[in-house]
Amino acid sequence: MAKMVKKSVAPFYLVAALWLGWALLLPLYRPLHYVLAGVASAIVFVLGKAIWPNKAYQTPDPEPGAPRPEAKAEEPGAPKPEKKTTGDSELDKLVEQKDLALSEMRRLNEAIEDEKISAQIDHLEDTTAKIIQHVVENPQKRSQISRFLNYYLPTTLKLLNAYDRMDAAGVSGTNIDGTMGKIETMMDTVVAAFDKQLDALFGDVAMDISTDITVMENLLAQEGLSGGMRAGGL
Template sequence: MPNSNWNDVGDKIKDAVDSAISTGDFTNLSRSIGDVINDTIDNVKSSVKVSVKTSYSSNPYYKTVHTRPAPDQPQMPELYNKRPGGQAGAIISMALGYSIGIFTLAGLITFTALSAAVSHMFIVPVIIFGVLAATGFTLGINGTKKIRLLNRYRSYVRQINHHLSVPLQQLADRNHKSIAFIAKDLQKMINQHLFYEAHVDTQDNYFLLSDQAYEEYRTARLEYYEKKKIMEKEQEEHKVSAECQKLIDEGQAYVRHIRECNDAIPGEEISRKLDKMEQLVQRIFDEVRIHPEVAPDLQKMMNYYLPTTSKLLNAYRELDKQPIAGENISNTKAEIEQTVDTLNVAFEKLLDSLFADCAWDISSDISVLNTMLAQEGLKEDDFTLNNK
């Protein structure tokens, strides 16, 4: 907002308050200040919006890795084995292995007992049956592991459901396993060519189904960390300056003055209004600390509104000290209370303008994130439906 406009605003408010205090006529003071506030608050909000928007626009986020190709694009190549072999062999291995193991184990026990009874006469059969038993059980255990691996593989395929990227935490929660187990399990399946192009990223704990998705993911991650460094550097550069700190200190002084006036004025209704004013002003200056880039516009505005507020509260304190409150004093106090309400509206609008744009940017980021998660199939409802 141009300085000349701010000067006009300040002069109007100052003249109105000075005239009311000097003449003792506070009639329509609230309406006069309210008109000035309504004429200027939109300009202030516009200035704040630009500053806050600039601050939030530097937030980085991962690029979107699309889940499925667009309709006008060719279908992706097969990325996993839809009919993995080895199940029949594993079943045969289990049946044969455990059968051999149990049969030879019985022989091993028998010849071991005989050997112990007749001075190691049957040592050779003991060794042969021992080797056969170990071989049989090893064969059976390997078959069991193979079948369990294939069962887990089919379960993973159903849960992944063609999604190009899936967080390992999702799979771990779904299968009641640790992330380390899931990562090792998936890598084993990749090594056995059950997944043709998949990659397991153990740094950020993601499973990427294709080479292209993995390259896009790596690129996005590099860009994310680069942007994060830039953002951290910008935040370092935007630390509260001495000028901004001075504004904050002045604001805190006004907050203390509002509290002192509130403590000195016994009325419950005015106390409630001043409590609200103190909270609003405090929150505005808290926002200045978070977003120092809005300080110049707030400096201009607060240079007029807060001194005006202090003058009115001081006048109210003096009136409240009068031993006899006649009709004139009561009317004047009521008009000041109404003006306090008007000023609270101004502070509330300004605070809303600060938070509204932050909320808009946050909701935009959430919208982008939800879109990204939906495309990747990582939203909770999508994940649940895909596994029903």
């Protein structure tokens, strides 16, 4: 059996009532007044404890191996939630890198107040997600974004972190103003570079579509189906 003690709150209510009544009926603007009120509070608290003492009770000990009350018992045979994976450890690392990068971009976006930089971070977050997701769905293109992952993305986050720290410094100076200005100018180039990286991933798709269009145009011309309607039909 475990012994538990339930503390009485009545004495605290009595002391609170005393201070309220004292403030309404008696003076409370000199040190002596506060001393007298404190002595009266102590007396009232002791009397309250005597009238409404703490209550002790016992609870049965839990059976060996039984789950604790706050722990939710799992249903027998219920599957445990598993972290989603792609089945490829390298792609899983890529997804994790994407999640970390996007999380950092969101944090920086909340911290940086400049509207233009904030809009650019929004654009970079969306483009980064599309770049990495496209490679996850097309693993054969993984090598095309190696420099993007190993240099462009981390360097961009480094620049934005530096901008955030300097902006938070709240002072103006040659080094701070000059560096922040360079980063603001560089961000236009960074946004364009991220867009080009995404566009480059669709190079093979564009080539295939272009080939399909050329073949279809030639077949339509051979069948007389291009250049207008045929007599008596389409």
